[in-house]
Amino acid sequence: MSSRFDTEGGRIFGVRTDLVEQFVNTVRRDLKAKIGVVIVTLFLLAAIFAPELAPYDPMAQDFAPLQAPALSSETPLGTDSFGRDLLSRLMYGARISLGVGLGAVLFGAITGVLLGLVAGFYGGWVDDLLMRSVDVMWAFPWLLIAIMLVSIFGQGVWNVIIAVGFAYIDDFARITRGEVLSIREEEYMLAAESVGLGDLEIIFEEVFPNTVAPIIVQFTVLVARAMLAEATLSFLGLGVKPSTPTWGSLLGQGRDFITQAWWISILPGVLIMITVLGINLFGDALRDAFDVREVDSE
């Protein structure tokens, strides 16, 4: 009945590996999870090793402009209007796009989940204070807030991460708070209190692990949105420097040539789509692996 948990006690350098093994086992049994893992790993590797793997300098205008993709040519994915190799630009672009996408959501998630845990657990005026502040953020369109933050702190990758991530705090805070409100009514909360655990321990040991499933789902959905948000900011000239390739800025720049050179905007678009799909599948696999309650239903 519990073959998945027979690996108990596995530790490498004292770090528990049971969760990793659960994940590996889930992926092994699930084709969709495999696809997700392959896509995410591939893209992350391409982004991390872009300087080593990219065939050309993404800034070098070495080729004839607007060459169509052709696998046999020197530039298999074609060139942009300045004669730069699109494959290299896409690989470098992955660094910013994935970095901003994951970084912004991570920032939003950590802040929002903390707020939601505290607000939901303590309730009362703490809840009112925190959640009403979050509501205030909701009253403004995220783009306005992002523009404000970027204009205060200036352009740059980190500022874009904060600016985009800021808009996601409220999503995570609200979801987490909702989960905590229902978990707080469970008897095991009272039981945890009745064995003498303190508030901090109850919040982070007992409550938080029970809120993880919806947070993971929200995380994967928002990574996609964050990549598009970065594209929007770049398109408005508020993202990273205009010459730096990101998938969003490539897509935006290619828009002017969409009738002559479809590939400049279509290819980054397709990459964004595949990444989003991959991250969603990856997230589902994570959720399945760590939701111990679903084990028996198989």
Place this chain on the structure above:
Amino acid sequence: MTDPLLDVRGLTTSFETGQGRLTAVDDITFQIEEGEVFGVVGESGSGKSVTALSVMRLLDDAGTVEADEVRFKGTDLLSVSESEMRSIRGGEISMIFQDPMTSLNPVMTIGEQIAEVVRHHGDVGERTGFWSEMRRKYVTGTSEGSRSWQRAVELLETVGIPEPEKRATEYPHQLSGGMRQRVVIAQALAGDPSLIIADEPTTALDVSIEAQILNEILELSEEFGISVLLITHDLGVVRETCDRVAVMYASEFMETGHVNDIFEDPHHPYTEGLLASIPRIADEREWLSVIEGTVPDLIDKPSGCPFRDRCDYAFELCDRPLVEYEIEGSALETHTVRCHRENEHVEVDDSGHVESVPDEAVAALERRIEAESARDADGGVSPTADASARADGGSRPSPAADAENGGDHGEY
């Protein structure tokens, strides 16, 4: 006589609701001796669980707990700091909840859940700071070689779980209901408590498991010398398990005494009604007897006996505030009843109905009520009021005192 383990006097718990003030526990007094099994029996909503939660200070902010005294091993539980209270919870007093399906955290292995309590209350020399616990939970896991884990496995074995090493690494949903309740018992034992509060520990289990679990609780409490406060609505369970029992109705203790006294010689009409409604195998009755009527509304509860509207014996004193009467000749323990029929001046016929209420009865009652309200007003500080209330302890006021106060009528 040594001091009782838990000494609760005049515990009153109320909740502020939109409709008014709800009195969930009304001026109850009880003592639990070391090694004793004390039962609180009553129907749902009578305030049994709130009593337990009040003693443990586990009610949320909506509830107000007042008491003359809640003493545990000489410590006043209502005035100690929250951090001291945390070390008492689980370490000195632990609880077993009603539903084992929901009282274990679904995402923690049962071994971790028990080991955690062992670390907090036992002397196993493992760090329990916030960051150590975080690291243990998210990075390293509780090491199976650690003393807290081994103690957890031992405890699982103690409560009769087969293959404890393997079971310790499983999650609650992988165990049956009875097994889970055993895990909860193991968790309750983990801090070596002196008192276990079992709040309807078998209500969610089927009857065949019920006996096993009750036996487990009783045997372990006997083995380790732990007192048990057993909350239940099942008179059969009470009779099997308890030494003394309190019958609770509409937030008040109606009758308290040794289990044999209560079952063989019930003095309160409510207790009689409860006992009469137990079905018996030899029963020839076609219908089970029931107590007519419903429990009174606890919001803005009027003073007087809460049972009077359903009581066959109700008479004119029943809307006066209740006082405690001690039953003479009870064999083993003090047997107290809160029913004015026990007033020595009230004349009761053979069927238990009141024949006449002479003036002395009213006077005696008013004398008692006055003594108690004086004690309440002083909050037990005044030495004379305190001493008289204690010496009183449920005994009847002297006739001389009654005569003095004979003409004193009115405020109630």
